[in-house]
Amino acid sequence: MNGTLAGWLQFALLFVALAACYVPLGNYIAHIFTTDKDWKAERFLYRVMGVDPKADQRWSVYVRSILAFSAVSVLFLYGLERLQHYLILSQHLPNVPAVTAWNTAASFVTNTNWQNYAGESTMGYLVQMAGLVVQQFMSAAVGLAVAIAMIRGFTRSRTDKLGNFWVDVTRGALRLLIPISIVGGLVLIASGAIENFHAYQTVTTLSGMHQTIPGGPVGSSEVIKDLGNNGGGWFNTNSAHPFENPTSFTDIFEIFLLLLIPFATPRAFGRMVKDNRQGYTLAAVMVIIWVVAVGGISLFEAHTGTGGAATKLAHGAMEGVETRFGRPACSLFAASTTVTSTGAVNCFHDSLTPFGGGIALFDIALGEIAPGGTGAGMYGILILAIVTVFVAGLMVGRTPEYIGKKIRPVEMKYAALYFLTMPVLILTAAGLSIGTRVGQKAILNPGPHGLTEVVYAFASMANNNGSAFGGLGSAATWYQVTGGIVMLLGRFAPEIFALGLAGSLARQQPVPASAGTLDTRTPLFAGMLVAVILVLVGLTYFPALALGPFAEGLH
Amino acid sequence: MGPARPAFTQVSLGCPAAGKGAGRGLTPGRRPVSDLLYIGLTIVVFAALYLVLKGVERFER
Numbered sequence: 070m071n072g073t074l075a076g077w078l079q080f081a082l083l084f085v086a087l088a089a090c091y092v093p094l095g096n097y098i099a100h101i102f103t104t105d106k107d108w109k110a111e112r113f114l115y116r117v118m119g120v121d122p123k124a125d126q127r128w129s130v131y132v133r134s135i136l137a138f139s140a141v142s143v144l145f146l147y148g149l150e151r152l153q154h155y156l157i158l159s160q161h162l163p164n165v166p167a168v169t170a171w172n173t174a175a176s177f178v179t180n181t182n183w184q185n186y187a188g189e190s191t192m193g194y195l196v197q198m199a200g201l202v203v204q205q206f207m208s209a210a211v212g213l214a215v216a217i218a219m220i221r222g223f224t225r226s227r228t229d230k231l232g233n234f235w236v237d238v239t240r241g242a243l244r245l246l247i248p249i250s251i252v253g254g255l256v257l258i259a260s261g262a263i264e265n266f267h268a269y270q271t272v273t274t275l276s277g278m279h280q281t282i283p284g285g286p287v288g289s290s291e292v293i294k295d296l297g298n299n300g301g302g303w304f305n306t307n308s309a310h311p312f313e314n315p316t317s318f319t320d321i322f323e324i325f326l327l328l329l330i331p332f333a334t335p336r337a338f339g340r341m342v343k344d345n346r347q348g349y350t351l352a353a354v355m356v357i358i359w360v361v362a363v364g365g366i367s368l369f370e371a372h373t374g375t376g377g378a379a380t381k382l383a384h385g386a387m388e389g390v391e392t393r394f395g396r397p398a399c400s401l402f403a404a405s406t407t408v409t410s411t412g413a414v415n416c417f418h419d420s421l422t423p424f425g426g427g428i429a430l431f432d433i434a435l436g437e438i439a440p441g442g443t444g445a446g447m448y449g450i451l452i453l454a455i456v457t458v459f460v461a462g463l464m465v466g467r468t469p470e471y472i473g474k475k476i477r478p479v480e481m482k483y484a485a486l487y488f489l490t491m492p493v494l495i496l497t498a499a500g501l502s503i504g505t506r507v508g509q510k511a512i513l514n515p516g517p518h519g520l521t522e523v524v525y526a527f528a529s530m531a532n533n534n535g536s537a538f539g540g541l542g543s544a545a546t547w548y549q550v551t552g553g554i555v556m557l558l559g560r561f562a563p564e565i566f567a568l569g570l571a572g573s574l575a576r577q578q579p580v581p582a583s584a585g586t587l588d589t590r591t592p593l594f595a596g597m598l599v600a601v602i603l604v605l606v607g608l609t610y611f612p613a614l615a616l617g618p619f620a621e622g623l624h
Numbered sequence: 625m626g627p628a629r630p631a632f633t634q635v636s637l638g639c640p641a642a643g644k645g646a647g648r649g650l651t652p653g654r655r656p657v658s659d660l661l662y663i664g665l666t667i668v669v670f671a672a673l674y675l676v677l678k679g680v681e682r683f684e685r
Contacts, residue, residue, distance in 0.1 A: 129677060129680075129681050132677050133674075133677070136670055136673055136674060136677070139670075140666065140667075140670040143666050144663065144666060147662065147663070147666070151659060167658035167659055167661070167662055168658070168662070170662070171662035171665065171666070174666075175666075479684075482683075486680075550665070553665075553669075554665075554669055557669045557670075557673070558669070558672075558673070561673050562673060562676055565673065565676055565677050565680060566680070569680045569684065572684075573684070
C-alpha cells in the first residue's frame with residue numbers, strides 16, 4: 070500500500086477512535102470531579118495527608134497547594150537521582166550529576182519531560198519507577214486539577230472557592246490516569262513492549278562484537294508517558310525504540326493515548342457548565358488545528374522535489390526516520406506530540422524539513438491548546454476563548470460575556486498576563502542563549518537552523534512539551550539551569566494567572582444571555598477563536614519563525 | 625551479571641547531547657556545594673512564584 074495512503078488511513082482510524090471516546094470519557098471526567106462520593110482508598114489517603122475533602126479552597130490557597138506539592142516533588146526527585154547508586158535496582162549506575170538531576174527533576178514535575186540524559190545509561194529502575202513515572206502521573210493530575218478548578222470558575226457564583234486541590238489531584242490520578250494506564254499498559258505489553266527487571270545483558274553479536282541489551286519495566290511506564298502527555302522515554306530514542314514502541318499498532322495506539330484525555334476534556338467542560346455545545350465548539354477548534362498541523366507536516370515531509378535522488382527513491386525525506394514506521398507515521402506522531410504537550414517522538418524532529426519543523430515549532434508555540442496537555446490544554450483554550458469574546462465585543466459591539474460571566478478589564482488583565490508569560494520566557498531565554506558566549510558554545514549548527522534549534526528548545530521547555538531538535542548541546546550547564554528555570558516558571562506562572570482568573574469569575578453573579586450576547590456555540594465563534602489563536606501566536610513568534618525555519622526553507 | 629557501567633553509543637532523538645553529562649560519578653568534595661546550589665535554586669524559583677502569587681493577590685484587592 071502507498072505509504073501516504075496508509076498514513077491517512079491511520080489518521081482516519083485515530084480520528085474515529087477519538088470521536089468514539091469523546092462523550093463517554095468526557096462524561097466520566099466530569100463525573101469524577103463533580104461527585105460527592107469518595108472511594109475508600111481516597112478516604113485513606115486524605116486521612117494520611119490530613120486533608121478534609123469537604124473543605125474547598127480559595128483560588129490562592131489552591132495555588133499554594135500546587136506550589137508546595139510541586140516544590141517538595143522537585144526536591145524529592147532530585148534527592149532520589151542523587152542517591153540512586155546507593156538504592157536498590159540502580160543497575161550499578163552512578164548517581165546522576167547534580168545539574169542533570171536538577172534539570173530532570175524540574176522537567177518531570179512540570180510535565181515537560183525534557184531529557185538531557187539517555188535513560189538506559191543514566192537512570193536505574195528504581196529512579197525511573199519511583200521517581201520519573203510517579204511524576205508522570207502526578208504532574209498530569211495537577212494539570213487536570215487546574216483545568217477543573219478553572220471550569221468551576223464558570224460554574225460557581227458569588228464565591229471565591231474553586232474546590233480542593235488535594236481531592237482533585239487524588240481523584241484525577243486514582244480514577245482516571247491509573248485505570249486507563251493499567252489497561253493501556255497491558256495492551257502495550259501484549260503487543261511486545263518489554264516488561265522485566267532483568268539486569269542488562271551483554272551478548273556477542275554475529276560479527277563478534279559485544280552489545281549490551283538493557284531491560285526494565287518499560288510497557289507499564291510507556292503508557293503514562295503518552296496518556297499523561299509527558300513524553301519522557303525509558304530509552305534515549307524514545308518511541309523509536311523497539312522495546313518502547315514495537316509495532317505499527319503500538320505506534321498508532323501511543324498516538325491515540327496522547328490525544329485521548331486532551332480531546333475528551335472539552336466534553337467534561339460542556340458537561341460541567343451544562344451546555345454540551347460549548348464543549349463541541351472548543352473540541353472543533355482543537356481538531357481543526359490538529360488536522361492542519363498533521364496535514365502541513367505530512368505535506369512537507371512527503372515532498373520529494375528538492376531532496377535529491379535518495380529522497381525520491383524513498384518517497385520522502387527519510388533521514389532521522391524510524392524505517393519500521395515510515396515518513397507518514399512520523400509526520401502524524403510529530404504533529405500530535407507537538408500540539409499536545411507530550412514531546413514523545415518516533416522520529417528525529419531535527420531531520421524534519423525546514424517547513425515541517427517550522428510547523429512543529431509553531432504547534433508548540435500555540436501554547437498547549439490544540440488539544441494541549443492533560444488539563445493544560447483546557448485552561449489554555451478557555452483563556453483564549455475569553456480573549457476572543459473580548460475582541461469580538463470590541464469589533465461588533467457585543468457584550469463580552471462567556472458562559473454567563475462578564476469579561477471585565479480585570480479578567481482581561483489575567484488573560485494578558487497568562488498569554489504574555491510564554492513569549493517573555495521563550496524569547497528572553499533564547500535571546501540570552503544566542504547573545505552570550507556561554508550559550509553560543511552549545512549551538513552546534515550555524516545559521517537559521519541553529520536559531521530554530523535554540524528557539525525550539527526554549528519553546529518546548531516553557532510550554533512543557535519536552536521534544537527537542539538535536540544539534541543543540543543542551544546538556545551544557547547553561548541550558549540545563551536556564552531550561553530548568555524556564556520549565557518551572559512556564560508551568561506554574563500561567564497556572565497562577567489561570568486560577569486567579571477563575572477566582573475572579575467565580576465571584577461574579579451569572580448574567581443571563583441577552584440579545585447582545587455573542588453566541589459562543591456556533592461555527593462562527595469557532596472560526597473566530599482559530600483566527601485569534603493564529604494571529605496572536607503568529608504575530609508573537611513571526612520574527613523567530615521568519616529568521617529560523619522560513620529562512621532555512623527558502624534558502 | 626550486568627556490567628558495572630554499560631557503555632552505549634548515544635544516539636539522540638528526544639534529547640540532544642544526551643549522556644554528555646550523565647554517567648559520571650560524583651566528585652566528593654563538590655557534592656555538598658552543588659547539591660546546596662540546586663536545592664537553593666529550587667527554593668529561589670518557588671519563592672519567585674510565591675511572590676508572583678502575592679502580587680496577584682494584591683492586584684486583586
